[in-house]
Amino acid sequence: MTLLEVRDLHVEFHTRDGIAKAVNGVSYEVAAGETLAVLGESGSGKSVTAQAVMGILDVPPGRITGGEILFQGQDLLKLPEEERRKVRGARMAMIFQDALSSLNPVLSVGYQLGEMYRVHQGTSRKEARARAVELMDRVRIPAARERVNDYPHQFSGGMRQRIMIAMALALEPELIIADEPTTALDVTVQAQVMDLLAELQREYRMGLILITHDLGVVADVADRIAVMYAGRIVERAPVRELYAAPAHPYTRGLLDSIPRVDQKGRELNAVKGLPPSLLSIPPGCAYNPRCPMARPVCRTDEPPLYEVTEDRASACHFWKEMLDAP
């Protein structure tokens, strides 16, 4: 069953220098209980797409200029703000990179967790506090009962991220969007937080959109991947198939940039060159100035998202060659 379907979404930002085309026709789907990883370099439109889904886009300067966001068949873009607010938190929740700036520094974590129940369900203070402790246990914060009155800054980065996960889980939403949830953490803590999130997602059978620029993180937890470049999806595939044989040169570039175990300490070779300015995306294929496979047609004809198989797609004119290459 499709939980979320984003269809041909367009978002622009009006800036002093012109119109930045941040999202240019993004479509993706998430089924109940499924994890979709959204991958791409910084500035490719991953967060803006997520903000549009959550209904927390900065408007202005942002503006949704086209598309649909169907949540269980209902177009969220057509809902009045009042209705939208009810969906947010209760039926879909978001986890951000930086817990410290998402949590209120002057309120205890117990109060903030309990607030979810008080506000949305009219739970009493005492009951809300008890459920906050339960939640902290669920995300394995040691000594939850003793720490429920502590403030965000009294927790480590990893523990704060667990509190954010607890906050997102509180009302048992059907969909969670995690936007670079572990980027700010130490590598070892990253893995622990990621494992916890994956485990809870399975247990609650939630849909999960996991935004990251780290291919290494998604290998174990995601079912499918959508790769974004310059506000478009350039490749969409089940995780294993994408890792085995990418059908887009940009995905290949990302895969080649994963640091190998045997290369520890060596500089990771990021994809060469810079992403285009969103104020003037190059004609043809937006990736052509950086693409090692680019040919004249790439500078003139924009590749559509070609269907590769039933559940794979690639926006490269030469996807067949990519897959045939040894």
Ligand SMILES: Nc1ncnc2c1ncn2[C@@H]1O[C@H](COP(=O)(O)OP(=O)(O)O)[C@@H](O)[C@H]1O
């Ligand atoms: N509040 C904003 N004001 C102006 N432009 C913005 C704003 N937020 C995002 N953008 C534009 O949208 C682009 C995509 O941003 P974003 O979705 O955050 O990228 P990422 O893929 O790193 O999450 C940015 O490079 C920027 O040009």
Ligand code: SF4
């Ligand atoms: S369409 Fe051309 S420029 Fe774009 S990714 Fe494919 S080969 Fe490279």
Ligand SMILES: [Mg+2]
């Ligand atoms: Mg982002």
